[in-house]
Amino acid sequence: MMFNLDKKDFDHFLKDLLETHDLFAPVQLTEGVSVFKKIDNPGEVSLSQLVPQKSAKEVFFPQSEVMFRYQIAGNQGPTVSEQKIERERILLGARPCDIEAISIIEKVFTGEDYTDVYFAEKRKRTTIIGLGCNHPLSTCFCSSTGGGPFNRAGSDLFFTDLGDAYFVELLTEKGMAFRVNKFFKEADSEDLGLMKEIEDKASQKVDRTVPVEGIEKRLDLMVESPFWDRAHEKCIGCGVCTFLCPTCHCFDITDEAVNQKGQRVRNWDSCLFPIYSLETSGHNPRPTGRERTRQRLMHKFNYYPKNFGRVACVGCGRCILYCPVQFDIREALVYASAKRGKGRKGKFK
Amino acid sequence: MKNPYLPIPMILKKAEIETSDRLLRTLELGFKNKEDEESFRFIPGQFCELSILGKGEAPFGIASSPIEKTALKFTINKAGVVTTALHQIEAGSEIGIRGPLGNGYPIDFFEGKNLLVIGGGFAFTTLRSLVAYYLHPENRTKVKQITVVYGARMPGLLLYKDELLEWEKRDDIKLVTTVDWGDKDWKGKVGLVPNVLEEIAPSSENTCAVICGPPIMIKFTFPKLVALRFPNERIFTSLEKRMKCGIGKCGRCNIGHLYVCKDGPVFSYAQLEKLPKDY
Numbered sequence: 001m002m003f004n005l006d007k008k009d010f011d012h013f014l015k016d017l018l019e020t021h022d023l024f025a026p027v028q029l030t031e032g033v034s035v036f037k038k039i040d041n042p043g044e045v046s047l048s049q050l051v052p053q054k055s056a057k058e059v060f061f062p063q064s065e066v067m068f069r070y071q072i073a074g075n076q077g078p079t080v081s082e083q084k085i086e087r088e089r090i091l092l093g094a095r096p097c098d099i100e101a102i103s104i105i106e107k108v109f110t111g112e113d114y115t116d117v118y119f120a121e122k123r124k125r126t127t128i129i130g131l132g133c134n135h136p137l138s139t140c141f142c143s144s145t146g147g148g149p150f151n152r153a154g155s156d157l158f159f160t161d162l163g164d165a166y167f168v169e170l171l172t173e174k175g176m177a178f179r180v181n182k183f184f185k186e187a188d189s190e191d192l193g194l195m196k197e198i199e200d201k202a203s204q205k206v207d208r209t210v211p212v213e214g215i216e217k218r219l220d221l222m223v224e225s226p227f228w229d230r231a232h233e234k235c236i237g238c239g240v241c242t243f244l245c246p247t248c249h250c251f252d253i254t255d256e257a258v259n260q261k262g263q264r265v266r267n268w269d270s271c272l273f274p275i276y277s278l279e280t281s282g283h284n285p286r287p288t289g290r291e292r293t294r295q296r297l298m299h300k301f302n303y304y305p306k307n308f309g310r311v312a313c314v315g316c317g318r319c320i321l322y323c324p325v326q327f328d329i330r331e332a333l334v335y336a337s338a339k340r341g342k343g344r345k346g347k348f349k
Numbered sequence: 350m351k352n353p354y355l356p357i358p359m360i361l362k363k364a365e366i367e368t369s370d371r372l373l374r375t376l377e378l379g380f381k382n383k384e385d386e387e388s389f390r391f392i393p394g395q396f397c398e399l400s401i402l403g404k405g406e407a408p409f410g411i412a413s414s415p416i417e418k419t420a421l422k423f424t425i426n427k428a429g430v431v432t433t434a435l436h437q438i439e440a441g442s443e444i445g446i447r448g449p450l451g452n453g454y455p456i457d458f459f460e461g462k463n464l465l466v467i468g469g470g471f472a473f474t475t476l477r478s479l480v481a482y483y484l485h486p487e488n489r490t491k492v493k494q495i496t497v498v499y500g501a502r503m504p505g506l507l508l509y510k511d512e513l514l515e516w517e518k519r520d521d522i523k524l525v526t527t528v529d530w531g532d533k534d535w536k537g538k539v540g541l542v543p544n545v546l547e548e549i550a551p552s553s554e555n556t557c558a559v560i561c562g563p564p565i566m567i568k569f570t571f572p573k574l575v576a577l578r579f580p581n582e583r584i585f586t587s588l589e590k591r592m593k594c595g596i597g598k599c600g601r602c603n604i605g606h607l608y609v610c611k612d613g614p615v616f617s618y619a620q621l622e623k624l625p626k627d628y
Contacts, residue, residue: 067354070402078402078443080355113611114353114596121350223625250600253354253593257403264354264402269601276601277627279591280428283564285627295627299603306606 001176003168003184004191005159010166013183014042017090021127024059025092026052036094047093047161050133051140051316055246056098057105059091060122063243067118067253069263089126097142097316099130099154101246107308108249118266127174130155134198136206139317141330144210147314149202160195167195210330211337212301212311218336219302223294231297231332232289234325239270241319241327242296247312250276271295297332353596356400356445357385361438362420369505372427373471374436375412377420378444389449391415392456393479394587394615397448398595399423404434408592408610410475411449414482421446424474424508450595451614454479454559454585456491462555462583463494467570469542469562470501473508475587476561481512484522496551500527500542500566504535525549543569546577553579560586564628571618581619588614588628604628 005013017023023039028046035054039045054063070078094102106123109116133140133149142148152158156175160167168184170176178184222228242248252269256262269276272293277286286292304312313329320328358381367373380386391411400406407429413422425435438444454475464483468476476497483492497516501507507526516524526537527545538545542562558579560570567586574584590602590609597611605624607613621628 072402080402082352082355108600109598111597114598115350116598117350117352117354249598251593251598252601253406253599255400255403255405262403266599269599271600277591279589280432285590291627294625295603298605298625299600303603303606 001170001179002187002192003170003181004162004187005166005168005183006185007164007166009183011042013181014039014045014092016181016183017092018042020088022087022089023092024056024089036091045093047131050135050137051095051097051318051321053318053322054244055101055316055318056091056094057101057246057249059089059126060102060119061105061109061249061251064265064267065118067264067266070261072260072262085121085125087125089122090129091126092129093131093159094128095133095316096130096147096149096151096153096155097140097314098246099128100142100147100151100314101316102128103154104247104304104308104310104312104314105249127156127177128154129157129159132158132160132199132202134161134202136202137317137321138207139320140205141207141210141315141317143203143206143208143315144212145311145313145315146212149206150199160198162191162194162198165191167191206315207330210315210333212313212333215301215311215333215336216305219298222336223298227335228290228294231335232293235272235289235293235327236325237272237274237289237292238324239272240322240324241329242270242272243268244318244322246314246316246318247300271299297329297336301333301336353447354594356398356406356447358382359421359444359446361440361442361444363440364438367424367508367510368471369503373424373506373508374427375422375424375508376435376438376444377413377422378446379420381443389421391449392453393482394453394475395449395451396475396595396614397421397423397446397450399425399431399435400445400447401431401434401438402445405431406445406447407431408450408589408595410478410587410614412474412477414478414485416482416485416487424471426471447595451610452612454587454615456482459557460491462492462557463552464492464496465551465556465558466495466497466499467542467546467558467560467562468497468499469566470506471508472561472563472587472589473499476559477509477512479559480516480522484516484519489521493555495522496525497522498525498527498542498546498549500529500545500562502529504528504532504537541569542566543573546570546573550577553577553583557583557585560584574618581622582617584618585615586618586621588616590628 025045026034027037028034034049034052072078109119156172158169250269251266278284300312359378362379363377396410398406409423427436592602593599595610597608602609
């Protein structure tokens with residue numbers, strides 16, 4: 001089902017959503033810096049930045065999250081309390097790459113043997129409103145990783161910015177719940193034509209040439225390659241790529257307690273930090289940047305695909321945009337894909 | 350939805366220092382709730398996350414065998430914040446556990462074969478669980494010969510000394526103990542585990558080898574076993590890595606595409622040969 005939402009009605013539309021839902025959307029913190037946050041009033045929502053610095057994974061998997069609280073009471077033993085999600089949630093304005101990434105993390109956090117209740121509960125209670133990317137950036141390569149600037153997979157509703165209105169598609173059962181909405185008008189053929197035109201234009205802009213297909217098999221042969229000696233050289237191990245990556249999902253668990261009260265908290269962690277794998281004995285199975293850089297890339301393009309059948313990269317380009325030493329994951333993939341004896345001799349900068 | 354991160358409450362029934370350096374303490378835990386006790390089923394080689402609220406949690410192999418109904422045992426090496434707290438905690442106090450976690454030893458695969466158990470230092474915990482499991486009358490016929498090679502730096506650092514004496518008296522298990530430096534009372538061998546193994550040269554015929562010890566010991570023992578013609582598929586080891594969630598979510602303990610917590614901690618040498626040396 002397709003509708004048209006006039007931008008003049010957008011704030012009212014959001015206001016109505018806020019009555020019944022917790023709404024999460026990009027908020028601009030300062031010029032060029034936006035993140036996904038819980039919205040209190042419609043004016044905060046800012047959909048202008050194509051790739052907000054921090055991805056939408058935060059809505060399901062916060063950077064720092066209380067798992068449970070406890071109170072130690074004498075001989076009674078501690079009492080443990082968990083926080084429950086009260087209201088249904090809406091994630092608005094996430095781009096196709098971020099939405100794809102949520103499904104990648106979901107495969108890890110759910111699964112046959114154990115379910116990560118914190119993630120699963122939020123995922124189950126969230127309706128996702130995706131937003132197409134009219135003007136992809138030069139660092140976007142979603143079309144190379146199986147997605148695209150208008151990839152609708154994972155969205156319950158999908159918005160396309162037509163200039164003075166949003167073109168609205170209802171895609172799933174959760175999305176169909178919106179079919180009666182006083183701000184949605186039936187879309188006409190003109191709206192549809194314009195949407196298609198925008199989609200085609202944007203799709204042509206995205207780099208399709210990053211060699212992702214078959215990368216898993218190629219990396220199988222590169223575990224001990226001298227490539228890793230070069231690849232890590234300029235990396236300073238700051239971990240920004242892993243924190244901003246929408247598919248990275250490693251975390252640490254710590255206790256925070258004062259006297260008799262405390263909480264167990266999980267925090268994002270990064271395989272690029274030496275302490276991440278450092279054992280109490282002093283032994284570190286990944287002692288240098290070589291092993292850590294290898295871990296980051298192999299996890300995305302070899303280990304994860306072995307377990308789940310697709311690469312754990314959605315081509316959002318954040319790791320390229322925000323790396324302080326210009327490590328370009330696309331270059332690494334090109335290098336790893338070059339035929340033996342040819343590209344392998346080439347320089348990886 | 351069941352929350353796999355919530356610890357279940359256990360009560361510390363008894364604690365004992367095991368070694369002369371006083372760094373290893375065995376805890377005997379009992380279940381606080383009857384229903385937890387009934388649903389807790391494990392096999393040797395599995396582990397649990399022990400937690401002391403306010404300090405944190407850490408993974409430890411289960412040292413008791415599934416046959417011992419009296420208590421769940423863990424032997425803790427005092428090394429950091431959580432393990433120090435586990436050394437200080439007094440009998441009667443509450444400890445949280447999550448588990449059993451991990452795959453455990455392949456006891457189905459061991460069935461009908463001889464078992465060679467090789468342990469070093471304080472990594473003997475889950476090996477003790479395995480041996481105790483097979484020495485129980487109910488299970489003794491499940492494997493044929495049992496040979497145990499167990500080494501420590503000094504006699505005082507061997508774990509479960511009373512039990513080792515018991516094993517020595519039995520004729521259905523061959524126990525070889527070795528230390529780097531003996532004392533005047535020491536009657537076992539003197540030498541490193543891999544060298545002692547070479548010396549006693551156990552037959553590899555229809556035999557599975559299980560190694561658990563410090564990484565350096567494992568590294569030098571593998572080639573000795575290969576020289577004794579053990580095929581890689583019949584050599585097993587239990588690995589440790591820095592671990593947090595214990596259920597394959599937090600990402601920390603992977604070796605290649607496998608997770609030590611979920612796909613391990615027990616791996617065959619054949620499996621490890623195919624993985625990056627990230628351990």
